[in-house]
Structures are given as structure tokens and as C-alpha cells.
Amino acid sequence: MTTALAEERRDARADGAAPPRRRHALDLDDFSRDEITGLLDSADAMRELLRRSIKKAPSLRGKVILTLFLEPSTRTRVSFEQAGKMLSADVINISGSGSSAEKGESLLNTALTLQAMRADLLVVRSPHSGAPYFLARNLDRMGVVNAGDGRHAHPTQALLDLMTMRRSLGDLAGKRVVIVGDALHSRVARSDVFGLRALGASVTLCGPPTLLPLDLLRGGGAGVPAAGIPGVSVEHDLDRAIADADAVIALRIQQERQEAGALPGMREYTRRWQVTEARYRKAKPGALLMHPGPMNEGIEIASSLAHAPGALIEEQVTNGVAVRMALLYQLLTGEREGGEA
């Protein structure tokens, strides 16, 4: 049944003009193939800067970037900070503890205050899904970058995954990527899926039925129309899923999932879904093995693999800085390096 209310909403949508130049980076779902490719090209160039002895370019001099991390993080926060500083932006870090958030000031008031200080960009990490969207629609001058929101999205992690894969595999169109583990609670998995889809790769999600967003992938229960995201499939058996894969991304498994009753036990999880050497051999020769970190070695990934030559886990960290440099550059200058003049 189509109600009149639904019609009203369609009208409202039709009125919406084409989006202006990108001000926010909230998830990869609204990035086109060209935009991602341009960013990755730019990131490859930025990576060269990282190899120099003087790691500094003047591109973002006079720009102010704030990082607001309301959840513990080391690598992502430091990665953004380094990325900003290498491009000569002023980077100010605000953490949850010691900030006004602890005094009960709302996230909105904090963000409005920061905007009034004329910062150019807010990089935000929040335990609440959607917090960057909430900020983006309430801030009229300051751009917002999502550095991870709850279990929803982590677009810069996905960009660095894409960069890492592209540097090893070349064009990702037609490649098959397996994501193993707790995709339901994983913001990395969600963003990886959208980024990989944009570049034409297919994705198989593999894990226990209690830890996969099955209603999203297959359509919901009774009466819910089949939803699904084209090119994304589910396979619970890791041995089958991994066969002939071009890349494998193992996700961190959280101890609290077992406590919440979503898993029988770590021993059972390890037996069925750990990326072991034997399983890894079933993937394509030279297949990539990645992990967003921090790893539980011996749980989702065999210890022997975590440090093996094929594993790109440290490479991912380096690429993380480069890809964030590219993104900050694009958002704050409105130009695209490696793209049109």
C-alpha cells in the first residue's frame, strides 16, 4: 500500500538537487568509482612523501583539523594526526576523557562550540552508530569525517583496505574478496562492502549466522521484500568461502559476543572460522591476507599467518596514513590530485 504520506516524502526527495562538492566523508556508500579511484591515485602519491626524510608538504597550511575520539583508539587517531601534520595542517586532538563530554556537555554543543572556533574539519570517532551523520546535519560550516561510528561504518579503514588490495592486485574489478568473522558488529565490514562494490569486486561474508547481517543480505523475514546488496553473498563454511579468493579480510572477534550468547565459545569459533594455514592455501596463489587490527592472534587468525610474508597487516597501517592524507587534501582543498586539473 502506498500512503499519501509516502507520496509526500517522494516529492521532498525529488526536490533535492545534486549534492554539492563533498564536504563530509561519512561512509563509502556515496563515493563513486571515479572518486575512490582518484583518492587511491592521490594516496599512492602521498605514500611517496612518507618515504622522504623530511615528511612535510605545505598543502594544508593554515587549515585546522580537530580529532574528537569518544572511544579508545590509537592507530586511527594517530594516523589522522600524522596525515594532517604531514600536509602542514594544525591538528588538535580532543579525547572523551578530560573534555567537556565528561562534564555532561552534549555532543551537539561540543561540536557547535568547535565549529564556532572556526575549525575546518572534524574527525570523529563515536561508539554511537550514526553520530557523524547527526553532526553533519547540524554543522553548517565544518566538514565531518567519520573515523568509525558504533557498528555502522569506518570509511577510511575501508579506503586503506582498498588501497592495499589495489597495490597488490591491480584493478579490483572482478576480484573476489572474503570477509571472515563478525560482520554484524563490524563497521569495517560494512564500509569495505560498499567500497569493494564501487570498484566492481564481489564480496563473500563468512561467519556464524548470529554474527552476520543476514536480513540486509538476503532480505528480512516474513513480508519483508528481499533487500540485498548486489554482488554480496553469504557462505557460512569458511573452507568453501575461501576457495579461489583473491583476498581475505579477517575481522576481530570480540570476547563479549560470546558473553552475549551470540557464540558457543572461542574454541568452536576458532575451529570453524579461524583463517589457518591450511585454509589460506585454498585461496588463489598470492592471495592477500588482511586484518583491520588489533588482532587476536590464535583466534580469528593463526599466529603463524599473522606475521607471514603474504600478510599485509603492517602495510595496511602505512597505507592508512597515505589514504587519510589524500582524503584530508580532497576535503580541504576541493581538488583531486591525479585527477583533472
Place this chain on the structure above:
Amino acid sequence: MSAAICIRGARVIDPASGEDSVRDLFIRDGLIAGAPETPPDGAVTLEGAGLVASPGFIDLHAHLREPGFEDKESIETGTAAAAAGGFTTVCAMPNTSPAIDSAAVVEFIARRAREAGPVRVLAFGAVSKGRAGLELTDMEELARAGVVGFTDDGSPVATGRLMQAALLYAGELGLPVMDHCEDHSITAGLGINEGPTASRLGLAGYPSAGEESIIARDIALLSLVGGRFHAAHVSTAGGVEMIRAAKRRGLAVTAEVTPHHLTMTDEWALGAGAATAGVAAPLTAAAYDARAKVSPPLRSAADRDALAEGLRDGTLDAVATDHAPHTFGDKAVPFDEAAVGLSGLETAFGSLMSLVRVGALDLPALIARLTVGPASVLGERFAGLASLAVGSPADVVLFDPDERWEVDASRFASKGKNTPLDGLTLQGRVKATIAGGEIAFGGPAR
């Protein structure tokens, strides 16, 4: 003493008598009157041509927030919102502070309602002391003070054992037990239906089973011990089906449904305009719209349509708003931290008219679910509130079923501006509300 009122030439729809005819309607001394031989001096005339006059709407379920949460709503602003929405009777929920668990609070509410104006406020008492889910309230004392039923709304009746006792004890007093059917052992997140939209947004969902399991429990207990069970804000197709089956068995179960569950789906959390784009489409900055966060959550399109069918066939006796006003700050936070509920009294009728326009039910049936339906849930002694028979209390609403108007929440009489309908256009508008013979909203003076 209220003046005499004459409504000229309106289409009079009175579900209690089955009347649907164009005529004049007279009000005198607070009651529906017969046609006078000569117009009384000082009579107020309301032009009714092109409009519909019906008994005033009765809302079984509104959060008036007073005492305790007057920054969200007061009885004065809540009843003004009711009048603006065509409601002449509202039932106040007991999740106030203190809860409505003593005669003193019931009497306080009655006094504040008298001071506020002519809209009739009826109170539901709490099932358990302090709504703590442990001990029954002094139900007979509350009944003598005037409560019309019992509920721990906002929370379910905490245990099956407590529900069993409540049905028995309230049943002996002739009063219904209204339950907010939510199984906390199943519901992980309050504000969004478990399904593709929740998964897309990375939010913990509240599946249909979280409602259905408590409806099943309560129906089983009702068939065990008797009494009267009223299911609050039914939101699921499965819930409708269980209630339909229980009614067929002759059990004393009644049920209500909200305008928002009848007209919106969980996709409204994606933000205005995104509902038809599907879950694979990119999110916009409008996503995570906390104004569409309600409890129980907005469900799927299939649930919405099953609710409309349940309303049409009478499985669902009444439309009730679950009017839940909140402050700006309660909603100006990330979705999973936002308060649940929407401010619904002033948009209920305009929303519901969309059901008539798409043919889900006809106008007299809709009016019945806003008048005789809720009156029957309250019991025989309230039948007069839903009747235009001569001698009935003069509770009347006059509305234009076709007028289009843009919702502007900033102009609500309610303190609660929290609605996802803000800025959208509804069709169907209340023009005047008369409660107890007094003009409570609209009319020639405005």
C-alpha cells in the same frame, strides 16, 4: 455557563447511531440538544458546509508528562494539543514522577485538568507501585479516585505472575489492564525494528518477536484467569493475528494502534525522502532521524498494512496516539541515545486521513475507531462520550477531510516538537473542537 452552539449544515457522522447525513447540530448547556423552535439568544454559529461533524475523538494513550516532566509537556499544553487535534478526551499514562500509583496523584491530575480547560482527562493508574514491577498498586483506591484502567506503560507488566494478579484483581473492579508488550529478553535496542534498515544503519534491532511473545503471554494468562487485557500500540502483523484469534475465541481482549505505525515504516529512520530508495542506496546526512524513533519501533511495510487491515476489520478497536512529547535536547543526540516517542496529538487526524484516501477503510469506520472504539475499551459508562444522541455530553469535532496543510511543529500547542512529519503536507484538518459544550479549539473566535 457555556453558550449555545449551532453547527450549520455539516455532514454529521455518528458511528454510535450509524448516522451519516447533512444537517444542523445543536449544543446547549454542555449537551447535545434537539433542534430548538427559535434560535436561543447569544448562540454561536459555526459554518459547517463542506465539513464533517462527529463525536470528539478519544485518545486512550497520551503522555501528558505532568507531574514530573513539565519541561516535556504539561496537562495544560497537552490538553491544548489534544483540542487542536480534535480530541475531547485523553487518557494520561502513569509514567510520571511520581507515577500515578496513589489517589493523591490521580486527584492532582484531575485538578490540573479542570484548571486547564474543557478537554476531559482520564488517568490510567500504574499496575505496580512506582512502576517497579514488583507489587500491585492499591487498585481499588485508585479506581475510587477515578482511574479508568491500569498499565505500567513505558515498560511491560514485568512478569507473567504480576500480569496474572493484575488481570484478576483489576478484573474484579471491572477495569482493563493495558500492557506495553515488550519482551526485554528479546529486544536489544529500543528504537528501530530489527530488519534490513537496522542492519544497514548498524543499530541493534527490536524484532517483532519482542512484542509478540508478550502478547502471547498475556492472552494465555487472560484465558487462564479472566479479566480484561488491552494491548497498547500494537505494531506487528503477528500481534494483530494473535489478537484476532483471541477475539474469535471470545476472550476479553482489546487493542489499539497508533497513527504512526499505520502510516510509516522503519525506513523513516533513513531520513525524509530515503524511504523508497532501498537499503542499498547511499545514506544521506538526514539518516539516523531520531524523530522517527518510537517504542515499539516503526515496522516493515507488511506490518503497516496488516495493522491497517486489523483496524478495518475491528481486530484493533481504537486508534491511540501514544503522544510522547520530548524536549529538543532529548532528541538532539545520536540515534541510539535519543528518547523514544513522537508528539502525535496534532498530526493524528491528518495522518489517518491518508488511510481513507487509499481505501484502507472508509471515513465513518475511521471515526468509529477514534470514538466508539476507544469508548468501548473504557467501558459502558463512557459510551456517551462517543455519541451525538440528544442528551449526550457535547464533545464534538468539526473537520475538513480534504484541506491540505503543512505541518509546522514550531507552532504546535504541545511542548513536544518531535515529529518526523515536520515540514510535510497532510490532508485533513481539524477546524473546531467542542468539549463539554465549550469551544476548546478553533471556531469563529480564532
